[in-house]
Amino acid sequence: MQRRYFDYAATTPLDSEVLNEMLPHMKENFGNPSSVYSYGRDARKVIDDSREKVASIIGAQAKEIYFTSGGTESDNWAIKGTAFANKDKGNHIITTTVEHHAVLHTCKYLEKHGYEVTYLPVDEYGLIDLDDLKNSIRENTILITVMFANNEIGTIQPIAEIGKIAKENKVLFHTDAVQALGSVDIDVKDLGVDLMSISGHKIYGPKGIGALYVRKGVKIDNLIHGGAQEKKKRGGTENTPAIAGFAKACEMAQSTLTDQIKQATELRDYMIKGILDSIPEVKLNGHPEKRLPGNVNVSIRYIEGESILLSLDLIGIAASSGSACTSGSLDPSHVLLAIGLSHEIAHGSLRFSIGKYTTKEEVDFVLDKLPGIIQRLRDMSPLYNA
Amino acid sequence: MQRRYFDYAATTPLDSEVLNEMLPHMKENFGNPSSVYSYGRDARKVIDDSREKVASIIGAQAKEIYFTSGGTESDNWAIKGTAFANKDKGNHIITTTVEHHAVLHTCKYLEKHGYEVTYLPVDEYGLIDLDDLKNSIRENTILITVMFANNEIGTIQPIAEIGKIAKENKVLFHTDAVQALGSVDIDVKDLGVDLMSISGHKIYGPKGIGALYVRKGVKIDNLIHGGAQEKKKRGGTENTPAIAGFAKACEMAQSTLTDQIKQATELRDYMIKGILDSIPEVKLNGHPEKRLPGNVNVSIRYIEGESILLSLDLIGIAASSGSACTSGSLDPSHVLLAIGLSHEIAHGSLRFSIGKYTTKEEVDFVLDKLPGIIQRLRDMSPLYNA
């Protein structure tokens, strides 16, 4: 059966050019970049070059980029690291109700360790209110952490405005840009961001690699102590192949960004229109314009997400119901509840995410099959009366 | 120039069978293992099977294995995670002066956060004293962390005895087995170990992957919070290719362990004898028998390690002077100081580490070249009077 992948927001296939960039470092050039001589020197150079490339895609300097094992580690490090390092200044953190679990669960953990956290609510589109943010800042606020773009509903927050507010109030600003990278033009300097989390596997790069941007001068404790790697800020033998692959993926994403945005946006809007036109009682989640170019998220009344996913899977379509990370749990997505959906409707929502390999033919296939699947499931539903 | 690699303790080349195991998961089978359907299910199965294989090499159950980004993260997690989770029981930790920086720097960090740490000294061979250990245990001791085998001098600690003492005193026992894995027969149950750190890239597996063994029932806080991965104990999209590669590397290491130990031990003893016989005023560091099969560590009077390494590198030999991780710093290795070497002598020491691709020809090449290099450098040294 031909598979059609609509879950690029969960993870992406490795680009073959990226793989080709990684392979030499897995075999011949395997040396430990911390060792002094040729094997090590070659690896060291790869890491230095890679740092430049990763820095470039977000407008940072190479020395402000620290490699990590992924977006989750970057989020944990940014938040715990600044919280612990600034304990003398205060213990209050501001975030939102729609963050990824990597941020939310880290904040919950800090609450158990003497920190206070404000969770800003969002409107029906998933946007925070800037006045709300301003009013939440206190004497003892040390960090604002607001995600760049939401992984479930695709809503893009007003990052530059938040950066300005943070700066005016002399509070550090971290943003989880894992979903934004490669889909939005990012410049940390323009945006006034102090810390930014990014990840390789969402942009056709390898899994198990990410980075934290830490603006020069920002005080941060280590999360992972160890050897002298990453200017002593993150221990562990450097993952040279993954670092090289991540850099290549950044380079490719950067050079094709404008085209990618255009192509994905067109397919996205075509898909949204197609679904809304052909299926009654369906609602688009997230903001109509301020959304990721590849994100389609809809709530389908009267039926439940998993049974739709299963039906789609049986004909080879891979989609997602809320975040892939939430699928281990039974609760409906916290993001859908935060934008005001009822439990029942949140349960019936579906995310299709579009990536660089998505074709119009694939979208048409979904648009062709989805109405029948929905009808069949609705006919089984005790909530539906046709 | 032909390169001869003698730094297997720093990192190992990826085995080509391991790479073959990884490749399919990088390309076709790239799905997010947390997603519900086919793409995800395939990845999930790979991870389940891999967990079994990794568990098997250390005699653990699959559900006691948690994948991490490497040995450093595992060490950090084991120590901080149990320290934070057992705060109500006490705040005292026992370790040694010869641990890897991943352990030492984590302990130093905890000292800043209200924990007390005892650093057990070692004898001239690098062994701790078991009576010392017993006497250090207090009412409020919550964790003993002693490395299985030392990365610099290869000394193997009496792990089973430490495990017994820990159990008798109801104190948790963690061991950093990063260097021991694949070189020593390990059974966590026999050894009475509660937590064990291991890493992929030291056993011909990929970089950026490791595991923490956590015995069933042991209370541990998360280090990296996030999604529901790893039974909610370690967030982050699973690195399926690396996990599959790590498992393959474990499987291969396990099935060839006896032969590997024999082969490496023979080459090691041949090399040690060759160096001691051909160069005057050289001393073997570490224990003569209780040492890793692949470890050769010698102190060479009157000259300095970096200049020896550089000379060796110029003829294609990659060795190391103390730990690769220490090379960012100028201090002589803390391990060599701990076994009682003077600063001067510690600076003149050299580690050759032997791995599964090492041949007798390569060892003979070193034995042939080393005396001349040493003599040339000694002739330059103000400390040397021939």
Add this chain to the structure above:
Amino acid sequence: MYTDKVIDQFQNPRNVGELDNADGVGEVGSPACGDIMKMYLKIEDGVIVDVKFKTFGCGAAVATSSIATEMIKGKTLEEAEKLTNSMVIDELGGLPHEKVHCSVLAEQAIKAAIKDYKSKHGIQE
């Protein structure tokens, strides 16, 4: 994660729908996940002669309700009351651990429908 039998029951559910003149109707909801199941029974001389269901729930919920209706059709009320979720799971060839709670819905919906029938007909428990 789902067995072929689960997939088959999900794709081709038996006895979907409602019974206009049902003798007993049971509706239950899962507090764990908020899903809902409705069971309709037609009963003659203490025997379940017809059964229909409707489910708002996951694949496992649909499959368990479907196979449960097959398992009780033609059975006496006493036999049907003995149906447990583990019997349903066995019949499906197993369910993933995190989906076990879904099978409880089917058991409860049948019990609720029988109870409804008994109370309507003044039968003591």
